[in-house]
Amino acid sequence: MDLSYTDRQQAFRDELRAFLDEKLPKHLSDKVKLGQRLSKEDHEAWHATLQERNWLAGHWPEEHGGAGWNAVERHIFEEETTRAHAPRIVPFGIAMLGPVLMKFGSDAQKAHWLPRILDGTDWWCQGYSEPGAGSDLASLKTTAERDGDHYVVNGQKTWTTLAQFADHIFCLVRTRKEGKPQEGISFLLIDMDDPGIEVRPIVLIDGEAEVNEVFFNDVRVPAKNLVGEEHKGWTIAKYLLTHERTNIAGVGFASQALANLKRIAGAEMQHGRPLIEDPLFAAEVAKLEIALMAMATTNLRVVSAAADGSAPGVESSMLKVKGTVIRQEINNLTRLACGPYAVPFVSEALEPGSNIEPVGPAYAMPATAEYFNNRKLSIYGGSNEVQKSIIAKTMLEA
Amino acid sequence: MDLSYTDRQQAFRDELRAFLDEKLPKHLSDKVKLGQRLSKEDHEAWHATLQERNWLAGHWPEEHGGAGWNAVERHIFEEETTRAHAPRIVPFGIAMLGPVLMKFGSDAQKAHWLPRILDGTDWWCQGYSEPGAGSDLASLKTTAERDGDHYVVNGQKTWTTLAQFADHIFCLVRTRKEGKPQEGISFLLIDMDDPGIEVRPIVLIDGEAEVNEVFFNDVRVPAKNLVGEEHKGWTIAKYLLTHERTNIAGVGFASQALANLKRIAGAEMQHGRPLIEDPLFAAEVAKLEIALMAMATTNLRVVSAAADGSAPGVESSMLKVKGTVIRQEINNLTRLACGPYAVPFVSEALEPGSNIEPVGPAYAMPATAEYFNNRKLSIYGGSNEVQKSIIAKTMLEA
């Protein structure tokens, strides 16, 4: 048992910190810190900066242009970039499609698509959910019918994050209607510029439109864009759900959010004293900090086991549930800490490039929006209910 | 809308208070207050005192020897007797069997059994639960086979409260094995002195043995002791579960327990000051008091509707769940308030007639036992899980 990093890991961390000090622009970290929305250019610039150092896809094997990080190194990267308020790496190409292609793609697909992910040629988004098929992915209805050397795709995807920035989408589609619902699904790569695709934004409860509906109307997709075997897309979907979820516990985000909460509670006054000195408020903060201290170690236990080669099992479900709940509770307390100034709702002030003056303290501006936005944490990526069922199944059938 | 009692109700309450002042012996109320166990004689003496005034079965109609109270009057009685630390009326004859006989019994059964309940000739206990059939009553296995003008009963009942004091037991038994499980159950009255009956105490986690297993081995029960129709006992069981649960919210008990908790937290010292002045402890007490204030009103809403003739529906399930949880949380906080002195466990000191000196403050003596004992509140009488399913069913099928 040893809770500290090895010398090598510490050296990596120091290297990362120096890199972030030097290369992360202040205008970008300020935006992240204040909860402002990032533009497409912001994301692309940061990806390019990382890729210069070969750290954009550090967990990819070196043969594919990664740095071959193990789980602990990847964890250190996530921890340090979050601490520095770096933008989050957009996961769809790097964390999701990349590993899928490496495992299931043909050599031609790997050679074609992987470099384009790294150099930013393609911006990917994810076409999984459909209206009526959220947690129950197997019931999806978007069809792809074979027609010569093309598939013809019809249907609708939803909750497609950042589709407005994307030029490509990877999709689960139904290629066979007979048999068990899981057995007729395929994994297809689609160009968003193809005729018949339409993207419509969904305005969310936080006032933002970062998710979209994507409609497919007789979209013709070359058959070579099928990844893996036809009708075997379910295997890929499951692989993604259990193996490639990065930073699932969100410890870094939670730590940042907690530090932010403490700053706010130190600045807000109640009965003429800082709110953080109110014993009841301080106790609520303490509960979350204690829970987070424990979860950070739970996370390290899983990361450490993964670095030693263990396949993540039920642990990732546990981290998902607890991690999202802790973050949501921090968001809740942050909103409450802001008091009456959590109520003004000047959504435009959070847009990229806005210079609208905040109504109250700047920290209060995004508090309510973040609280609502992060309700998604327990819904997407396999809802917390689905995770609990997975845990129970493992536990009760062991 | 009017939250106060009518003049007539207030007069009744004053009458009750005067009666309790005069007739409730201090040695008895002291025992109740300190959480000491009551002897059979204690119960019988108190029943007799109430019966002298015609208040033992006040909610029974006058024709059967009751006072014809409506739900509000019955509520006032429960509230006042609890406030005065009077022993609880043992419910099996008065609150459970009596109303069943009035509704389902023959004239002969009413004439024979009801007066014996009131004058204390018979002490009843309840034979519902069986090993393997807790919340799932319909799966019960104790059989009663007709043999001439007798039933021959074989099987086992469990969780039979105060069976050690009882001379009679009312039982749900299976009289037919074919068909739906609910449709072969009958309601039978059995003399505990009959040959073939054996009572074994169950020691509970609080160290007490107030519940028992009751074994039936070829017990011959006269057929005239069948209540209602043969095979129709399920109707009676349901009637009892939904209509005749007295004081289901336990507001009076909770209020007493809360007052006791506040006394303890005022007496216990932490950091050299009364524990109740600790903001975190005070906040926990406050949460429970606020919940109880609301529940008292929820309870009155239900009582008031019942007095106006509404049949209690899903409301009694809501009161059961919330009422038990509040009481359990008060018990938990009381145990915590006692600090280290909650750990000594001198079970004999709680027995009737004990004069063992308490180890710490007298109030600490029963705290742990009560915490554990009242875990039963959310288990028996239809577990809270069963209640929640009932509520959901009503809500979702409405």
Place this chain on the structure above:
Amino acid sequence: MNFELTDERQMLADGLRRLLADKTDLKAVVEGKHPWSAESWAALAEMGVIGALFSEEQGGFGGAGFDLMVVFEEMGRAGAPEPLLEIVLAGGLIAELGSEAQTAHLEEVIGGGTQLAFAHGEPGSRYDLERVAAKARQDGDGWVLTGRKSVVANGGEADYLVVSARTSGEVDDREGISLFLVPNDVPGLDIRAYPLAGGGRGAELTFEDTPLPGEALLGAVGGAFAPIETAVARATCALTAEALGLMERSKDLTIDYLSQRKQFGQPIGKFQALQHRMSELLIEVEQARSAVINLAGHLDAPRDEREIHVSATKQLVGQTAKLVVEESIQMHGGIGMTMEYDLGHFARRLTMTEHRLGDTLYHLGRFARLRAA
């Protein structure tokens, strides 16, 4: 003891429910087309809803706690954003303290022609009613007002403002607070208005050496704390009743969704885990209803008893609101997060009730201190 509504109140509730169902255009609110609807406001006035907030001697035909409860529960159920709570606060203070000339405004208020706001909270006051830094100093027969008022609901739309300012004492003294009835166009008043997260609008008001005539004073010099606390008690009853209505509606939407939405081949309402959570939610909403009844029934009780109920009810309703918002969204899944679906507005408006008149933790601590006193 009686928990039935009187016939009059039942009629008011039924009529109001119909009216709001007809007039409330949530899409327009959510898309920012208007903060609230002038048409609804006129209809509310015409139906007598504004008058129901005042007693007969004040020129209305209601004014009791249960009148507030009935009106605001319906407002909540509809998700209606009209600034009726400001009438309870500012209007209530005018009715209670006003001179003849001042109370004369109430007729217009009740008729729907005059909008009000209560400018009391300040950047440093959070939820403390006695913490007033804005100052009014006597100047001849009149007054000069300087200070900042924050997140004043309806502050940009009100024709008249009831403004608190300190005329003596330290920033947190209960003595020395005075009220002024001020039209919205006085000199030296700067207004920055903005949308609020739950609908409606708020404003930051800055008074800089604003001259006021002597008649602007509302009530006795320095004696405004007790009336403010009383008005806030009534407003808390109204706001928690509104929250109750919002919860009832969120709950109903969720029950509908659980019955209709299918997953893994059956309605998700058949899943036991969701059933039990929904039952817990129902139980808590009934608790919240009881808490609102308790407060409505104690608005005329002696101060300490009344305030015990103010804090108890605000605490419990706030706690329940969080549960209802979070569980409703979670059980809906993604659809519950979209503004296209009505739940989004209800969730936002319900959540924002926590940020007015003191939140759950604030009132939990206050309740404990009141009990200890």
Place this chain on the structure above:
Amino acid sequence: MNFELTDERQMLADGLRRLLADKTDLKAVVEGKHPWSAESWAALAEMGVIGALFSEEQGGFGGAGFDLMVVFEEMGRAGAPEPLLEIVLAGGLIAELGSEAQTAHLEEVIGGGTQLAFAHGEPGSRYDLERVAAKARQDGDGWVLTGRKSVVANGGEADYLVVSARTSGEVDDREGISLFLVPNDVPGLDIRAYPLAGGGRGAELTFEDTPLPGEALLGAVGGAFAPIETAVARATCALTAEALGLMERSKDLTIDYLSQRKQFGQPIGKFQALQHRMSELLIEVEQARSAVINLAGHLDAPRDEREIHVSATKQLVGQTAKLVVEESIQMHGGIGMTMEYDLGHFARRLTMTEHRLGDTLYHLGRFARLRAA
């Protein structure tokens, strides 16, 4: 970074689990036949379990936080009531502070021949370590001790007691607390022993003008607070590890029950509501495990950092213990309340860990104060 046990510790854990499974007779404990088993104690000593609580320089072969964790988790998993925690407390203080003559006792302690107890808590001290009212005054070369010690675990069975008393200062001063190593048969010592709710025995000790020789002093006069706090930090690690073991076992019993027990025609483990609650329980137990690891890994950290972890871990484990006890009993239904079934003992012992070394609320407040400092 490494979360694997060393081979030695893994062997200790495995051996201990076998030993305790073999020797622990819960029925005997529950029926009060003995508070704990002398046979088990001898076997524990023989296996080196007592020695594992001390470092090599103290005459043992362990003594690190993870040694405590391994030993006590297994004790908890077995529900074993043997008074090993008293060795961590009293034995740890003797090892840390003792003179040569005093530390000489440790050989017998490690060999299992000497029982210890730590007589520190008092009727008015609750969980405050600095609150000591018992007094020791110097009398020639020796001391005279007067005072009362409450709920002293193993107080009636211990051959030697480590007793705290105030030699100067006010009742809650950190300075001025001294320790004495005292045999159990000193004059003026009255012992009232009794069973404890989770197994084992406790005692009220009353010292009335008890004369002690000068050599009885353990450590420096008046300087005992810091060593006591350190010993209690180690004991908190041990106690929370024991609680973890108790939780693991309660959880396992419940999982078994859910798989076996049928209701409405299927195992109750198929009911989704119970499944989800069980999953939540599992998640929290993993959190508790991480918290114990955190504390075990920080026992040698600087004082403030160590104490942050003491309070964090005790708070989280206490909160989880309540959840595990209540959910385990509830999911078992009635059977979970009987002492015939093992869960009863685990639930009682687990619950009682909250009443030692500070409960959840106590440590929550302490954590917040430590963080603010």
